[in-house]
Amino acid sequence: MRSQMTWNPWQELDGFRREVSSLLNAAPRWTSEMAQPTAFNVYAGHEGVVVTAELPGFDPESFDVSVQKDQVTIRGKRSEAPIENVRYHLRERGLVELEKSFQLPFIVDAEKTEATYERGVLTVRLQKVEEAKPAKVTVRTA
Amino acid sequence: MSETTLIKPSNQVTSTQTRGYRPQVDVYETEDQFVVVADVPGASEEDIDLAIEKDVLTLHAKVAEPHFEGYETRWRGYGVGDWKRSFRLTEAVDRDGVDAAVKDGVLRVTLPKGKESLKKSIPVKRLD
Numbered sequence: 001m002r003s004q005m006t007w008n009p010w011q012e013l014d015g016f017r018r019e020v021s022s023l024l025n026a027a028p029r030w031t032s033e034m035a036q037p038t039a040f041n042v043y044a045g046h047e048g049v050v051v052t053a054e055l056p057g058f059d060p061e062s063f064d065v066s067v068q069k070d071q072v073t074i075r076g077k078r079s080e081a082p083i084e085n086v087r088y089h090l091r092e093r094g095l096v097e098l099e100k101s102f103q104l105p106f107i108v109d110a111e112k113t114e115a116t117y118e119r120g121v122l123t124v125r126l127q128k129v130e131e132a133k134p135a136k137v138t139v140r141t142a
Numbered sequence: 143m144s145e146t147t148l149i150k151p152s153n154q155v156t157s158t159q160t161r162g163y164r165p166q167v168d169v170y171e172t173e174d175q176f177v178v179v180a181d182v183p184g185a186s187e188e189d190i191d192l193a194i195e196k197d198v199l200t201l202h203a204k205v206a207e208p209h210f211e212g213y214e215t216r217w218r219g220y221g222v223g224d225w226k227r228s229f230r231l232t233e234a235v236d237r238d239g240v241d242a243a244v245k246d247g248v249l250r251v252t253l254p255k256g257k258e259s260l261k262k263s264i265p266v267k268r269l270d
Contacts, residue, residue, distance in 0.1 A: 039219030045212040052208060054183035054220060056247035080248075083170065086177075090169040093181055120183035120247015123208070 038098050048106070048127035055098060056120035063117060065124055067110040072126060073101040162202070162226030165249075169229075173261070176235065176253040182225045183247035190249060192242050199229045199240075203249070234258070 043050040051072075059079035066073045078096040104126060112127040168179040178199075182190065185203035193200050203225040231237070231253070239254040 040217065041215065041219055041222070042217035043208075043210050043213035044216035045210070045214070047212070049216065050210045050213055054181075054247070056181040056183040058246065060246075079246075086170040086172050088168065088170045089176075090167055092166040093168050093179065094166070117246070119186050120181070121208075 038100055040100075040102075048108070048125065049104060051124045051126065053098075053122045054120060055117075055122050058098075058117065058120070058122070060117045063115060063122065065113060065115045067108045067113050067126070069107050070104045071101060072104060072108060072124070073099070074122070074124065075099045076122070162224040163221060164227055165201070165203070165225040167227065174255055176255070178229070178249075178251040178253070180225070180227070180249045180251070181247060182244070182249050184222065185225065185244065185247065185249075187244050190242075190244060192249075192251065194231065194237055194240065197231045199231050199251075199253075201225065201227050201229075201249070201251075 038053055038055070041052045043052075051074075053074070055076055055078075057078050057080055058076045062075070062077040062079070064073075064075040066075075076098045080096075106128045109127045109129045112125075114125040116123045165180045165182050167181070168177075170177050170179075180201060182201075182203040182205075184205035189204040191200075191202040191204075193202075205222060205224055207222045234256050236254040236256045240251065242249060242251040244250070
């Protein structure tokens with residue numbers, strides 16, 4: 001009798017599943033869409049925010065960050081061509097295209113928006129327009 | 143055609159691994175090699191430690207939390223930390239021929255099949 005057996009050679013030993021923690025309660029107006037499926041981290045400061053996203057294997061040329069008032073849209077595509085005629089043992093990597101919009105709690109200065117892509121991480125710096133920044137009031141004494 | 147591989151699974155699980163995030167991987171097989179493609183965003187070549195010890199291929203990519211002067215974390219959609227994952231290799235892999243390269247946070251490891259696992263046609267003689 002002929003037997004057909006297929007073993008998975010890539011027996012995984014162990015490992016922790018990626019845990020996604022969200023500080024939802026601490027975030028006043030970040031929409032919940034930001035958490036899934038592409039997760040963003042947001043760092044806030046007086047000047048504005050820095051948004052980072054892990055987008056490994058994306059085509060740097062494909063990134064498009066557009067700003068309209070308090071709305072930010074980020075687009076990008078993975079650059080890998082599909083591989084054919086191979087036998088997959090594991091296929092977990094899924095994200096191939098990104099299009100994400102979110103609203104910030106301030107008007108963004110489009111001119112000062114900067115985006116960098118390094119080591120598969122997209123970093124977008126979004127600054128507040130001048131008048132939106134907190135003004136420093138000097139209290140004079142009589 | 144019947145297919146029997148020279149590769150055996152192992153149910154052994156070690157618990158010595160320290161905390162880390164598990165990278166998403168694709169593993170595929172061609173005629174002459176296995177390819178592991180791992181997403182390790184945040185890591186470049188000097189951050190990645192890839193080792194084969196006995197029959198275990200271990201990937202450890204160090205990733206540090208970015209620091210932006212004057213900014214503090216407001217929203218955490220994903221955790222930042224080292225990527226760790228291990229695979230049990232088999233007799234069928236030519237360890238000396240293993241090659242690895244990383245680009246834009248994607249690590250690609252090629253593991254050539256050992257000679258003994260490559261397909262070989264056996265000529266059949268006729269006995270008169």
